[in-house]
Amino acid sequence: MKPIDLGEDPLALDRQVCFALSVASRNVIALYRPLLAPMGLTHPQYLVMLALWESSPRSVKELCGALHAEAATLSPLLKRLEAIGYVVRPRSRSDERQLAVDLTDAGRELRSEAEKIPYRVVELLGMDLADLERLNDALGQVISATGRALDELGAGATTS
Known part of the structure; x- marks a missing residue:
């Protein structure tokens, strides 16, 4: 394997992938805020809606996989989306332990605006x-x- 050459100063801030990703992520998400505000969505809620517009209904486990997130992270997002009328979370008929997250009519209609x-x-x-x-x-x-x-x-x- 070829040795890794990180240059004269491997700790230079402007050479750090983590720094570039962090700043780019914050800035790009900031662009979304005013675009999502009229829909009453935060950026994390928007990501949940994107996953549901791709495929709905979905179990919480499926959503966690699609979004690379933990159930504890998604739970409050789903509760808020349910409170504003974009999703419902009925128990799965085949397994009462699972929630099947589904879009409401308002949630489906929101897609055309999004x-x-x-x-x-x-x-x-x-x-x-x-x-x-x-x-x-x-x-x-x-x-x-x-x-x-x-x-x-x-x-x-x-x-x-």
Whole structure:
């Protein structure tokens, strides 16, 4: 294996992947806030809705897998989405221990409004769509690699 060369100062802040990801994540999520506010959604709630628009109903376990999140993290999000009328959480008929999260009519109708958001985000970023698609692919690789690394460390990929 070829030795890793991290340059003269491996601790330089602007060379840290964690720093770049952290700042980029905060800034991109900040773009979403004013776009989601008219729908009454926070960014984490929006992610739940995206997962449900892809496939609904879904068990909490399935949602946790799709969102790389813990049930304890999703539970308050789902309660809030239920309180504002976008989802229902009936018990599964086949297994009373499981909740089957499903969209309400209002939740399904919200999708047509939400479809405008990705276009607006791309417009606000002012970046070439191909560059954003490459970035998304690279981030997918980072997510996979960190999951494997956490498994190797015995930490488990519990959150993303």
